Each structure stands twice: as C-alpha cells, then as structure tokens.
Amino acid sequence: MTSQRTRRRRTAPRTPVPIVALAVIAVVFFALPLLALVLRVPWSDVGDLFTASAPREALLLSLLTSVIATACALVLGLPLAWVLARTQLPGRHVIRAVCTLTMVLPPVVAGVALLAALGRRGLIGASLNDWFGIRLPFTTPAVIIAQVFVAMPFLVLTVESALHSTDRTVEDAARTLGASPWTVIRRVTLPAVRPAILSGLVLTWARALGEFGATVTFAGNFPGTTRTLPVATYLALESDVDQALLMSVLLMVVSFVVLVSMRDRWTGAIGGRR
Amino acid sequence: MTSQRTRRRRTAPRTPVPIVALAVIAVVFFALPLLALVLRVPWSDVGDLFTASAPREALLLSLLTSVIATACALVLGLPLAWVLARTQLPGRHVIRAVCTLTMVLPPVVAGVALLAALGRRGLIGASLNDWFGIRLPFTTPAVIIAQVFVAMPFLVLTVESALHSTDRTVEDAARTLGASPWTVIRRVTLPAVRPAILSGLVLTWARALGEFGATVTFAGNFPGTTRTLPVATYLALESDVDQALLMSVLLMVVSFVVLVSMRDRWTGAIGGRR
Amino acid sequence: MSVHGRIIVRVGDCRIDVPIDIASGTTVALIGPNGAGKTTVLRCLAGLQPLDDGRLVGADGVWDDPGAGVFVPPQHRRVAMMFQQHALISHLNVRDNVAFGPRSRGVGTTAANQRAADVLARVGAAHLIARRVTDLSGGEAQRVALARALAADPEVLLLDEPLAALDAAARPAMRRLLAADDLPTRVIVTHDPIDALTLADQIMVIDDGALVQAGSPRELVDTPRSAYVAEILGLNPLSGVLTGDQLLIGGYPLTVGAHTVADGDVVAVVRPRSVSLHRSRPEGSPRNVWSTRVEAIERSADRVRVRLGAPLPLVVEVTEGGLAALDIGTGDEVWASVKASEIAVFPN
Amino acid sequence: MSVHGRIIVRVGDCRIDVPIDIASGTTVALIGPNGAGKTTVLRCLAGLQPLDDGRLVGADGVWDDPGAGVFVPPQHRRVAMMFQQHALISHLNVRDNVAFGPRSRGVGTTAANQRAADVLARVGAAHLIARRVTDLSGGEAQRVALARALAADPEVLLLDEPLAALDAAARPAMRRLLAADDLPTRVIVTHDPIDALTLADQIMVIDDGALVQAGSPRELVDTPRSAYVAEILGLNPLSGVLTGDQLLIGGYPLTVGAHTVADGDVVAVVRPRSVSLHRSRPEGSPRNVWSTRVEAIERSADRVRVRLGAPLPLVVEVTEGGLAALDIGTGDEVWASVKASEIAVFPN
Amino acid sequence: SSDDTTLTVFAASSLTDALDDIIAEHVAAGGPPIRVSYAGSSTLAAQIIDGAPADVFISANPEQMDAVTTVIDGHGAPVTIAHNSLVIAVERDNPLGITGLADLERPDLLIAIAAPEVPAGDYARRALDAAGVVITPTTFETDVRAVVTRVALGEVDAGIVYASDIAGRDTTDADTAAVTAVPLGHPDAARITAEYPAVALDATNAAAVDFIAFLGGPVATAALTARGFSSP
Ligand SMILES: Nc1ncnc2c1ncn2[C@@H]1O[C@H](COP(=O)(O)OP(=O)(O)OP(=O)(O)O)[C@@H](O)[C@H]1O
Ligand SMILES: Nc1ncnc2c1ncn2[C@@H]1O[C@H](COP(=O)(O)OP(=O)(O)OP(=O)(O)O)[C@@H](O)[C@H]1O
C-alpha cells in the first residue's frame, strides 16, 4: 500500500498521556469481565470436561467447522472484495450493503433466512430436495453455511478497505513488466493486503467460532454433527451453569492460544521489528 | 499509507473470469437468503408494525444504544488500537488477544462475564453498589456496555491493522515541521487511516445493532429501557413469527439505508472516483 | 520496435496532444518543464493510460485506437517502464523485484534469478541483491528500479528520469549503460540537457502538453525553434523586436548577422561562450559592445558562469584563468561584447 | 542556528560516523555516493533517528546525547526537513501541506495560508495551490515539498536533493532561491557537484558512512584529498605509483611537477581542460605526450567531452571549434599532451 | 426501578402473551404499574441469583424456581399458576396422518424435540418414556419455540411442544396457521405437564404478594386458558 514504505529505525514520538489513559481503560474494560468469568469457573470440575466426551466432541466440531467456514469465506470473500474495490460496477453500493446485512441481522433471523432459502420448503432448497435429494438443514455443511453467512462480511469489508489503499502505481509497474492480471493479483496486490487478509480471517474465524443463533436455527442441534461448542454452552447454561462456564473458558483458551501465537502477524506489524 | 498515492486515471486490468464467477457466487449466497426472507414476510401486516408502539420503541432504543455504543467504542478503541500498533509494549500480543476474545465468546457467556464483573454481586459491581449505589444491570447503560463489550474489537482490529500500514515518513515530515505528537495524530495519522476507522465503525455499529445474547443476559428485557429490536425479535419468535420477521426486515431496511447512503466512503474508495 | 501515432489525452486540467514517431532501435529523449506531460506520455505508451483520442501503432500492430475500440493491455506490449518514484514492490526483496519481469514472462526461477543478478551487477547494485527494498536509499532504489526495467527484456524501454537520484560519480557509467548497443528502443525522460544531447538520437521537447520541437541533438542545438528550447539547452534566449539587422531588446539595440526571419517579434539566442568580457571598452570587430554589472558568479569544477545585469540579462561562460585576468567580482562593472554573427534569431 | 557534534549511528549493516560542524547562517552541502548515509545524517539532525553514540549540540542546547540520556524531539528543534521522496500529506491539498508548518507552530489559519501562497509563488508553484498532492507530477511535488519546508520558517533547513526532479529551466531560479540571504542555516544533500560548489559555504563529502573531506568549495577543488573527491567533482583521477617526479600509471610513465607527496601509491588528478588533443605528435613544452584512441565523444550544449582509451582513461574537454578543427571521431587515433605541472598527486 | 411503586416481574418468555393480558387486567383493576422482563427461565434465575432487582419471578419449571428460592432469603411461598400439557405439532391439516406418539416411531419421519437440557425437552422425554415410544429425533432444539418454527417451516414433519405454543399463537398469521396440534394419544404421557410456579421474592412486598394472588385468581386463569395453558 506504499510506494516506498520505509522501515527506518526512528524515534517514536511519545504517546500522549490521554491516549494511554483511555487505552488502559479499554484494556481493563475487556479484561475485568473475562477475569470475573474465569474466577467464577469451578476449576475443581475441570477434569470432568476432559473425561466427558460431549464437550470434546463439540469443541472438535467447532474447530473443524469454523476453519472450513473461514476457508470458504476466503475463497468467496476475496473475489467479492476485489470486485467491490476494483471494478466500477454500477450497483456496487447496493451489493456491498447486501453483503453486510447479515452482520446486522440478529443471528436467529439469519438462520430463518437460510431456512427460507435452503430449507426443505425453501426457495431453492425445495428443488435441491426434490431433484437431487439434498437436504442441507441438520447436517454439518449447514453449520458451515450458517457460519459463512454471518462471518464472511468481516473478511470482505476488511479486505476491500485495504484494497482501496494499496498503491496502484506498483501494480502498474508489474503490468508493464509483462505480468498478467492474475500474476499482478497473486504476486503484487494480495501480498500487499496480506495483513488485512489475515486480520479479516481472524475476525471471520472468531465470529464463526462463536456463532450460535444462525447455527441452531438453520442446522439444528445434534450431537456430533451440528452441536458446536457455543450451542453446547448455551444448553449447558439451562441445566448446569458450571459446565457452561467451563466450556466457555475452554473456548476462550483455545482462541487465546491461537491469537497469541499469531503474535503481530495478523495485524500487519512486520515480524521482528523492534 | 502511501508516500505518494497516485490518483491517475488508469486502464483497469480486466478482472479475471474466475474472480468474477466467485464474486457472483458470493453475492448470490448473500442475496438469496435475504430475498427468501423478504418474500416470506407477510407484507400485508406491515401497517401493524408502525401502529404498534412496541417495535417502534425497540427500534429507537436499538438505534440510540448502538450509536452510543459505537461512539464509546471509538473513544476507547482508537487509543487502544494506537497503543497496540505504535508502542513496543512488551505484553501487547496478550493484550490484543484479550481484547479480541469477546468476539469468540458466545454472546450469552459474554453477558454472564459482564454480570460476574458488574452485577450486584460482581467483582466490582458489588463495590459500585455498596459505595455509590450504582447498579448497572437491567438499565439502558447496561445495554450499551454489553454492545461495546462484544463490538469494540472490530474497531480495534481494523484500525490497528491500518495503523501498521501507514507511511511513517509522512509523520516524520510533520514532526520536523513542528507538529506535536497530538497534532501529528490528529492531522496526519488519523486522516490517513480514516477509511479504516469508518469501516471499523460500521462493523462495530452493525455488531452492536444486532447484539442479542449479551444484552438479554446482562441488561434483561424491559420494554423501553433494555428491549432492543433483536431482543424484541427474539421474543416475538415465541409467539408471532410474522411479527418477528417483519421486525428483522425493519432492522435490515434501516441498516441497508445507512450502508447504501454511505456509498464508498467507509471503505476508503475516494468519493467521486469514476 | 518502432512506435508511431499521436497521443491525445486529458489529465486533470492538462490536455496532452503529442505526435509520436519512434524509430526502431533508437533512443528518444523526452524533455520539458515540470508538469509538461512527459510521464503521462510514457504511461500512454506503456498502456497504463488509455488514449482519449489519437492512435498508437507499434511495429506489431495497433496498440491503442479509441476510435476503433482497440486497446492492447500493458502486458502484451513488451514495454518495460521505470517509474519516477521507482514503484518497487515493497514485499519482495531486491532480487525478486528484478526477477519479476522475467518470471512474469515465463522464465524459470533459476534463470530469472540469474538474470536479476546479472542486471543488478550492470547497474552497480550487485551488493543489494538480498536487501529489502524498503531499506534502500534513494539512489539505491533507483538503480534497482532501472535494473528491474532492464531485466524484463522489453522491446521498448520507458525510463522516467533514470539518473535523477544517482550520485555524480555513478552517472557516467550509467549513461554509458543507457547508450549500450544491446538495449532495445528507448524513451528516456530527463531533466538533464546533457543526457538528452549525449544519449538520444531524437529529442522531443514537450511543453504544456504539446510537442515544441523534435529532432536530433545537433538540430536542436543549431536551430532551437523556440526560446524555450534554447533555454532548456542552456543557451541565452532574449525576446525583442527585429527590424532588418537591428534587434531591439527591452529598448537596447543589437546588430544581428544574416538571417531569414521576418521583421517583428523575435527571440534571439546567444551562447554563453560567444560573449566576451572586458575591463575597459574593447576595440575591434564585435559590433555589439555594452557596459553592464556582474550580478553573480557561479563556479563549477572547471568553468565559471558570470551572470550579467541590465540591459541584457545574459549568462557568460569564461575560464578560471580568464576570470582571474579580468579580476572582477560581483557588483563590478564590466564591458561585454558579442559578434553580430553569434546572435541567432527566430520568430516568436 | 549552529549545530556541532558527532553523529554515530547504525542503519542496517551501515555504520555512520560523521563529525558535524555547521556554523550559523551558512550553507553546508552534503555530497557522496548513493547509500553513503546522507539522508541518515539529515534524519539524525532532524531528530527522526536517535544517535547510537556521539552527541549533537545546537545553539540552543544539547539536542541528542545518548550518553547523558538527553533527546530533543523533532518538533522542538526548529528544523524543517524536505524529504527525498517528498513525503507530502496525501489527504491535504497543496496549500494545506505548505501551511502545515506555520499552523503547527501556532500561526492562525489566514496568516498560514497567506504564507503558503507566498512561498508557493517563490518556488514557482503558485498555480498548484488548490491541487490535490496526489495529482502532482514529480517536479511539481518537489516544488511543493520545498515550499513546505521553507514555509515552516525553521532555523535549520534540511534539504534532501531539493532540485533532483526539477526541469533544467527551473533550476537556476531555484538555485538562486536556495542561495537567498533571508534563508536560515541550510544543509543540502545534492548529487550535482555544480550545486555543491556554487551554493555551499562548506562541502562535506561522505562516503560509506564516513566524512572523507570537509571544506570550502575552493579548498575541495584545489586540493581534493582523495581520488573520490576528485572524481565526484568531475576531475580525472588516476591511481599509480610515484617515484620522485615519475608517476607510473598502469605501466605508463608520466612526469609530474613539484609536489610534497612521498613515493609510493598515489592518486593523480588531471583536469579535463588541462589535456590537449592533436592530430599529429605535438612539438613543444608539454612533457607528457602520448598517442591513443577516441573512445567516445559526448556533447553538451556548449562543450564537448572526449573520452580517451588506453593507456590513460582520461576525459578531455574541448570546444566545438576545437573538435571541428581536429576533425576526429570515435575510434580515431589522436595525440594527447598534458603539462607536468597540471598533474596533481595525493597519497592514496 | 426508578419508581418505587412499580413492580418488576421476571417471567418465562413462553408466558409473554398471556402475562401481558393478565397485567393489563391487573392494572385495570387498580394494581400498581408493572414492568416485565421476559427471558428463558434459567437466564432469569441466574440474573436473580446475581442480584437482579426483581419483585416477582415466574418460572417455566420448578427446578429454576428451586434454584432461586434456595438462594434468596425472605421469599414468599411459590404458587403454581398454570400447567402446560404436551402436544404433537404437525403441519397444517396433518398431511402425514399422525395420530399420536406411537406414530413418531415411523422411520421416514423427521422429528424435532427440545434438547433434554431445557424443560420442554425433559418433559418430552418423560412423555415418550411413559408411552414406551423410542424415536430418533433429527435435532434437539435449544428451546421449544424452535420446534414449532421448524414444523411451521416444514423442515420437520413433527415435534413435541407445549399446547400453549400452538393454541396461544396469533391465528391470523400465515405461519401459525401452518401448524396443527395432535394429542399425544397415550394417557400416561398426557399426564406429564409443565408447571409454572410464581413467587414473590420479598414476602414483605405487599404489591408483589397481591400480584401472586391475582395470578392464582380467576381472571388470570381465564387469560392463561385462552392462550392454551391449563389451570393448576
Ligand atoms: N490525476 C491527476 N489529476 C489532475 N492533474 C493531473 C493528474 N495527474 C497528472 N496531472 C497533471 O498533468 C500534468 C502532466 O503531468 P506529468 O506527470 O505527465 O508531468 P511531467 O512532465 O512528468 O512532469 P515532471 O517533470 O514534474 O515529472 C501536470 O500538470 C500534472 O499536475
Ligand atoms: N532500515 C534500513 N535497514 C538496512 N539498511 C538501511 C536502512 N535504511 C538505510 N539503510 C542503508 O543505509 C545506508 C545509508 O542510507 P542513506 O539513505 O542515508 O543513504 P544516502 O546517502 O541518502 O543515499 P542516496 O544518495 O542514495 O539517497 C544505505 O546503504 C542504505 O541501504
């Protein structure tokens, strides 16, 4: 995004105190409830979590579906972001709004919309059912579809925004060197927006991992095939709050490990910069 | 983010066909369920929606709280993003992960965490109650807190990512011209990441507008003070699916109008570029 | 590869209309003031900016013809452009930037890397091969940008100020490189008249979007067709009114030699070398002699330029020895003389 | 404002160690090859890069002293830096970029805008005032960057190649501007030896992070202390071995005049003007006469440089008239002569 | 509650329509203003245990009521205000001809029941056990409302729900009209009903105690019956 991004060592200007103060408030605001949650968890029961198969099954399903959903969002979302950012498509404001709406829709309603389209009596679900015998609801693919539906906009918007701020002259240079549009995209543009893609993927994955409403509405809740960890957590809240808290913390720990292990990579800070 | 972003008119390289094809699939994937939803809505009843006061009240509350929540996220989130991107704070990977966790947590659990921290028996809620007589849960501020808690990460991550890719040389130039750190931030850096801030705000607002689980858990469901449109929609699903769908579509329409009216602004495309 | 046609294009408020006539294998220098449209012309040639009107035809067929709806995209033109701001790909290192062209044209990685190493050595940047391009100094980046264009093995090289950031010691070698026989057709934008005069077979002078003059370096020096061309080539242009062999410049009369210009407004050009300076009024053949003041003395390594004040704002070049003999300084009074035959006039 | 001290800093693999001695109100030119560390020195002076060691003291106190833990940030140094890549603020238009400095220092909007307009007019960019900086051509952007630095009204102006992208016709005016009396202390990085020699009171020659020579233009031209300095100033450096008044250059013997250099490895410098060319073996005083071939002839507006081949790779400057009289071309054989007293030698 | 006379009620969300009617009657009869927060019983219980400012709690099952009453001191006596029996929800006009729980064993049927963790699922399982019927549901919904929605949308062929879920619906709308209730068709199973206990969380709060009494009275019972609940 930079014609000549310099990487000089530099004197960092001191961050003004009000900024630091507000940032500290923000961190406390996030950390305190999480801490309170962790404190409330009955850690003595933590052994049950791993002996019981249900949470493990749900966790595995969650990880599997959220990763696949993220991959699908990448495959569909990148091209969409590209078209929105780089073409002069007349209706692109409308298209962009349509593709952002699922973020706003209450997830349960998003699930209803999916049923209306892909359910047994749905707009095209009926044909899928009648002609090919394909029934999406109550299957693991339905979980993935629900996650993609609500989570993909995060990728699209993040990447589109980054695509707008890339330096087009660098792409021009690549073109005059004989690079086909494909090569330019693959070797120049996408690497330039890599941080945005990574952070879009993290947002998407996080949203998919935490997805509950659309999943439960469109895919239902069957252990092993559609009961993801958030669904299991929700149910546990009905009967066994302690187990619910334990499962939430499990989800938190998994995400935490993933996020911390990515270090600065997904935000665009260059690897080992001091 | 560019030392010299050129705005030349240029020949757009043709977008490769597979990209267009995938983008079309993505658009259909989003549009179809929304269309199916709209088709299913009993439009004949739409009059009731506006004569009945409950949906109107819920919509107003939703708009009010989501806008305030977005403003709070801006005030706290910008400084946090700045600190994460621009300081060499040792624990910043951990802080960043902590501030991203609420995206992954099932919203209901996020609500439980807030209760655990700010509830009347909560970690600091107890002191707030005993010393100042402040009770946050079940009030409109609680709705806003719940929304900020789950939605702010979107702003933080989007802006942090953009801050990493700004051209630091331009900031250097401003500093040698006598600009204080504040002036540099206000007049150079923030305008440079404006598209990212805008798109972060849209993401945050959207997430806050659609928020249900954390709200109902932490703030309850009182008409007029804590019953936001998603909560009302959820409730309506109990008894009157048609009204629930109508309300969802109302939410969609409001968001759609806002999103379309922002045109290209929030994604960084420059205003009137052809 | 030869390229012919006419570029007509608008950028912002600036309309560019330049005929193009580039013979195969030649070097064309594009000179002109800032904002004249030189970069824009290169972009049109490269296919980065579509013509609004006019037509461009390469040896291999029509490149751009908005009338006929023909447009060949950049990657099919076999041109390579070097950008004024370098436009290096910041996430690739130096080698990968330079190897980008060959690899885009299907050359294997090993061969492309070899080519990158060779070309980098040619531009004196072999030691930079493993560096991140974001760590380069201005001149280093320029060498890499030049290497990248060369490595692409194009049939037309478009170079936008290839030497601007190079140090003085490196320039001669780089000039020789740009003049090398094994390079293809070249179009070089430059602000250095010496580069234009020494490197180019043809010089195109562009001003305000229009072609002011095109010709060989000799032609331009001998018969600059406008004051602007004369000035840009380092000659002294003066505007005045001609009547027969009498030239009136700001009220001051000069006698000019044989010429074919009609009476009226003209521009006269005097070479810095043609003016002589004297302590006292000189006797002898020069028909134009006047007294004036020294406004400034500028020294370079081995020449001295003396800027004269009213009535004729001329720059005069003398030797150090000559200056020492004259023993003058800024503000001193001197006599200047120029022979009538040394003053060239053109219609304005 | 005067600045003194010593800059010691590492960037990448390059260690920079340069003593600084800038007198108040003077103009210092920084010259040196690409990657020598010129930009880095400016950045240290500006306070954009902290010293690793050494110390910088301005007239108003210590600026940077890593030993003592003192560091004055850029905004409190009253310097203004113009960047090699311009670094314009892309979301502000030209006027707001130029007014940025005054406004940052607390000047009101109207006054700052007025100042911007004035300074833009001074650099010949008044017509660009309302333009977006992303729409500027290379040279236009450079003028605006220069104007921005000037408008900040600093006590030290740091200019990184301020004229590189300007057209030839604009340069003299801009040089005069940079030499103007009302400007503060100036540190100018340039690749143009003419600029260094004509603009600067002091020239600092930097190579590979070290100060090679510092002195007035006259001092550098008269006694370049290394071959590098000589070359950068456009003189002909030759390395050889000295024995008494005999100099052996690649096996070829030359006689040199009076000197104070000890026998051994030396560098000899010959000015392009000092060498004469002849069709046949010349008779007369020059003690060094040899026969060689013309390798290249480079023409500029009003001088011709002839590059000679073995045994001595010299560049010779002759006049057009002289060349015509000689009637030689590339590849022809010529005789060259140089007087012993015209060869300067230094220890290597 | 800014206004001290306002009564705050936390009620299970399945009671929404009936309770809104009852409150209107109560206010009309001179009762104090009432504000209600509807949510799942477990959410409400957790909130109350956490100190939520509720005066009255109406749960959809005795377990959550127990959870609250064991923690909160000084509460009044819980009163069961309604029962809710189970029915089989099928598509309008019952195209598959389902006549009772026994039919749900048919292998071609797609069946939704609530998850055993939520009360409706627990009751459904007990009813199935009582009838000696073994079924393989396609999905365990997280709440009973979702079971109705599934049937209404045609995603499943049948589901076990509360009678009030169907009877209490606004019959003018298209979706609800698409669902028909079929009795369980087994006497033991039919005896399994859900129970709605209500409690005044502070026995000294006269308004709350009054409201509990009103809930047990004939006006409330009529309103509940109209929405498909059965009287205790
Ligand atoms: N996007 C744009 N919008 C408006 N004007 C533009 C735009 N791009 C270029 N211009 C103007 O078009 C004219 C030609 O620009 P161009 O870059 O071709 O000049 P140039 O001859 O290369 O100048 P330089 O020697 O300074 O690089 C300039 O006046 C420039 O300001
Ligand atoms: N971030 C960096 N990492 C590694 N090396 C760097 C970095 N920044 C600069 N350098 C190197 O430091 C040296 C000095 O750089 P500097 O920019 O000061 O050179 P310069 O004298 O200004 O050269 P030029 O005339 O080409 O602009 C160069 O070799 C450059 O490659």
Ligand SMILES: [Mg+2]
């Ligand atoms: Mg240009």
Ligand SMILES: [Mg+2]
């Ligand atoms: Mg530099």
